[in-house]
Each structure stands twice: as structure tokens, then as C-alpha cells.
Amino acid sequence: MSTTLFPQPEMIRTTVTLPADLIARSQPFLDQGMIASRNALIVAAVEHFLAELERQEIDRQFAAMSNDEAYQALNEAIADDFSDSDWEALNMGEGEAA
Template sequence: MKATKTRLTVDLPRELVERADTAVEQGAARSRNQLITQAIEACLHRLEEAEIDARFAAIAEDEAYQRLALQLTQEFERSDWEAFRLGEGEEP
């Protein structure tokens, strides 16, 4: 299924357009449009990863989460150890 597209008009600094054209000429993309699309996707990907990283960093400060993680670790300690031993070829 073909992706729906929206036509935009943007004002870009001349130097940026020249650099984009050079990148297209050197094969970085098939067209300005593709280069701009790739750049926006890359930027959004970095922003999304930064948001995920920030959420994981917040977990380190979340005392309730830390208590839950410790509780789960303790509850599964025996089965984890048994699985490890089986993986190492030891008898249960």
C-alpha cells in the first residue's frame, strides 16, 4: 500500500540547500526530497531514543520500581539458578 504523503513548502538557508544538493550528487540520496525525508527520520529516531533513555534513567531513581525488581529477582533466584545449571549441562 502506498504511503500517504503531504506536500510542504519550507524555507531553508541557501548554504543548507547547496550542501544537500552536493550530498544528492554524491549519491547520499536519489533526490532532495529523499534526503530531507531521511534526515527528518534520523532526527526523530534520535529524539525517540533519547526519550527512551531518559525513561530508563528515571527508573534508576524510582524506589518503588527498585523494590519490585529486587522482589522479582529474589522470587526467581532458584529457577534462574536451575536454568543456568541445566544450560551448563549439570543435572538438576
């Protein structure tokens, strides 16, 4: 019985059509063993691309919050509600630092 620290995700076979230029550009890296397989290259490229799209979406949502008056009002209300405890914590922290 073997245990795997990093179990392999479920894989689904699909077919992609790539420009000949991409195949040619990737071939030297395959020949040199820098890439395990063309499949591994495609998986890594798709993961990288999706991660970038996800980061952009998070940035877009944060940018939208900066223009959302309801969100800004809620944020200010929360800050006001915690201002006394924040001040108390700051004073306690400064007392410990002295």
C-alpha cells in the same frame, strides 16, 4: 496486478523554508546523483533526527528508572520470586555443558 514488498507510506505535501546555505551544500550531492531528490534528503534527515530523539527519550526513561525506588523494589521482588528457578536452570545448563 503488481505487489510491492515495501509499500510506500502515505505522503502529505508540506512546505519548508530552508537556509540558503543548506540548499547550496546539498546541491552538489543532487548534481552527482548521490541523492535522488532534495525531498528524499529532507525525509532521510528528519527520520534520522527523530530516531535520535526517540533513542534519547528511551535513555532518559531508563535513567529515571534507576532512581525510582518503587521500580527498584519491584525489580528486587521479581528477582527474588524467580531465584529458585534461575538457580535450577543454571544447574541444568551447567550439567548439559559438562
